[in-house]
Amino acid sequence: MExxxxxxxxxxxxxxxxxxxxxxxxxxxxxxxxxxLNLSLPTVTQNLVRLEKExxxxxxxxxxxxxxxxxxxYAICPQARISIGIEIQKRTVQIIAIDLRGxxxxxQRLAMDYSNVERYYKELSYAVQxxxxxxxxxxxxxxxxxxxxxxxxxxxxITYGKILIPTGLEIGVFSQFLHYPCRxxxxxxxxxxxxxxxxxxxxxxxxxxxxxxxxxxxxINDQIYMGxxxxxxxxxxxxxxxxxxxxxxxxxxxxETYSSINALLDEDxxxxxxxxQVRMGIPSYAERWNSFLDQxxxxxxxxxxxxxxxxxxxxxxxxxxxxxxxxILHEKINEKSAFPSSEPFIHISRSSVNGVPxxxxxPFIQSFLNSI
Numbered sequence: 001m002e003x004x005x006x007x008x009x010x011x012x013x014x015x016x017x018x019x020x021x022x023x024x025x026x027x028x029x030x031x032x033x034x035x036x037l038n039l040s041l042p043t044v045t046q047n048l049v050r051l052e053k054e055x056x057x058x059x060x061x062x063x064x065x066x067x068x069x070x071x072x073x074y075a076i077c078p079q080a081r082i083s084i085g086i087e088i089q090k091r092t093v094q095i096i097a098i099d100l101r102g103x104x105x106x107x108q109r110l111a112m113d114y115s116n117v118e119r120y121y122k123e124l125s126y127a128v129q130x131x132x133x134x135x136x137x138x139x140x141x142x143x144x145x146x147x148x149x150x151x152x153x154x155x156x157x158i159t160y161g162k163i164l165i166p167t168g169l170e171i172g173v174f175s176q177f178l179h180y181p182c183r184x185x186x187x188x189x190x191x192x193x194x195x196x197x198x199x200x201x202x203x204x205x206x207x208x209x210x211x212x213x214x215x216x217x218x219x220i221n222d223q224i225y226m227g228x229x230x231x232x233x234x235x236x237x238x239x240x241x242x243x244x245x246x247x248x249x250x251x252x253x254x255x256e257t258y259s260s261i262n263a264l265l266d267e268d269x270x271x272x273x274x275x276x277q278v279r280m281g282i283p284s285y286a287e288r289w290n291s292f293l294d295q296x297x298x299x300x301x302x303x304x305x306x307x308x309x310x311x312x313x314x315x316x317x318x319x320x321x322x323x324x325x326x327x328i329l330h331e332k333i334n335e336k337s338a339f340p341s342s343e344p345f346i347h348i349s350r351s352s353v354n355g356v357p358x359x360x361x362x363p364f365i366q367s368f369l370n371s372i
Contacts, residue, residue, distance in 0.1 A: 014039060018047045019372050022057055022076055023100075029063055029071035048074060056080050056372070076100060081368050084132065084143040084180075085361030086124075087187065090114055090164055093124060095131050096357040100365055102197050104358055106135055116166055118173070125177035141368050142181035144360030145174060146190040148213060153230050155183025160231065162248050163213055181364070188215025189224050189233070190359030191314050194351040196222060197362055206307055207349075208235065208300075209315035213248075214260040218307065235303060236260070240295070258295040261316055264288070275320045293325065297332035300346070304333070314349030321348050 060075035078099035087094040097106040149161035175182040192207035209215040216235035236256040244253025277285035334340035
């Protein structure tokens with residue numbers, strides 16, 4: 001059988017390997033690249049010249065040397081391409097620009113009440129375009145719109161929207177005004193995407209985004225698992241009690257009605273205030289928090305029986321969680337479980353408070369890096 005790898009493939013492979021090696025190592029010299037990839041210096045030089053010409057890398061100072069000339073250091077140009085992430089909420093919109101390292105370098109928060117009318121989509125699109133113009137960058141990879149709803153796997157359409165954005169809405173409401181690739185993404189899956197980006201120790205996990213509403217994502221082999229119809233991980237609509245409180249989906253007793261911030265807080269109560277009372281040991285608040293953890297433990301135990309994986313708790317609640325809360329959760333789960341675990345498997349999210357809009361932008365960065 002003939003070897004199907006061509007000279008062109010090898011050249012392409014060298015180009016890709018050199019870029020990704022520099023990306024992973026922050027800064028490298030020509031000789032270090034040649035040594036690590038087992039390539040000749042002329043091959044490395046040729047590719048560095050090409051990468052530099054395409055503005056993907058740049059010379060970044062020199063390495064210290066006790067003998068001879070100091071070697072030039074090469075680094076990637078983080079803003080050679082950028083991506084935009086947008087989080088649409090009921091009263092606000094967050095817009096974030098991230099670079100090739102996934103770092104957010106520009107952020108804007110707008111007070112905008114959502115309304116399913118063309119004026120809203122037009123106004124937001126113009127605000128996004130104005131934000132992009134202010135960045136003074138050449139190449140935008142795409143714009144991700146994080147929404148409180150399920151989306152088609154290609155991001156073209158809202159397949160289930162009961163909280164805010166309506167079912168059936170198509171991305172054309174924005175892309176007709178914005179001449180970049182645009183897609184809708186489920187906000188909880190965006191938060192999980194950011195979590196995957198900032199830590200390399202996940203592999204498989206169940207991500208719970210505990211915000212005003214609850215959301216979830218299943219991570220398998222470092223990928224968000226969407227499922228056949230895109231609603232894999234929607235733990236929020238798992239029935240906890242068929243006679244429980246009414247959920248926005250029209251059913252009763254969903255996990256959403258027990259394990260979201262809306263379920264935890266009284267009206268007009270803030271997380272700041274609630275947790276001040278809890279940490280001070282005020283009995284009525286401590287009892288409410290204990291009851292909330294009890295319900296969360298009940299649900300996590302059920303999910304863990306089906307998917308025996310690590311759990312990550314993210315969303316608006318995560319900055320308020322402390323290790324003692326996680327220890328209590330483990331205890332409560334072990335009391336309920338047929339298979340108690342001595343190993344801790346629940347972790348607090350490591351991603352930033354802007355995890356949702358950042359996660360809406362990351363897929364465009366990831367696709368670009370994969371294409372090099």
